[in-house]
Amino acid sequence: MNKLPIQLIYLLSTAFLVACGASSPEQNKAGTDSAKVDTSTNTVTNSKEEKGNAGDWSDFDNATYYVLVADTGKDYSSLRRKMFDLRNTLKIPIDTMGRIYNKKKNLIALPDNDKDEIYAGEYFPRRFPSENLSLEYLNFYQKQAGEKTIALVTGIYETEKSADSALTVLRKIEPKVFKIKADIYVGCMH
DSSP: OOHHHHHHHHHHHHHHHHHHTTTSOOOOOOOOEEEEEETTTTEEEEEEOOOSOTTOGGGGGEEEEEEEEEEEESOHHHHHHHHHHHHHHHOOOBOOTTOEEETTTTEEEBOTTOSOTTTBTSOOOOOSOBOOBEEEEGGGTSTTSOTTOEEEEEEEESSHHHHHHHHHHHHHHOTTOEEEEEEEEOSOOO
């Protein structure tokens, strides 16, 4: 009798992921978060406020990842130049995910004519583990960050150990680099 709910949850979760195309990038789910900063390791920890029961379905839509950020600012052009410099120095590939900087909208966004009709012309965040450089909006990973603050992300990691290893290498080249422990929405938005 106890196995039926687990099997049902597994079946529904699998159906949900297949129906939503879980491998495509999607935007953040609204939520209330707070953050703690550990200055000894330059780690920012986002913690989701407790709402509802521990078995809430929304728990399946989030993952804890570690995001490394080399620098932040509001000037897209200067951060873009820095991203290319890091690529040349560290040989880390850049992944724009097809996004461009739309000067008219002052927004990192998919092109207006993108095949994804829902996100065409809009920001589409990087949400899954990868060791790539990209420019993202910091408030997607760190809720208290100002709107339109751009982060030069150097990687998203599944484990803190792998993030710390990359952080050690990056710190030798970029002293401002920091790590964010982020609760990232990975569920379907379509």
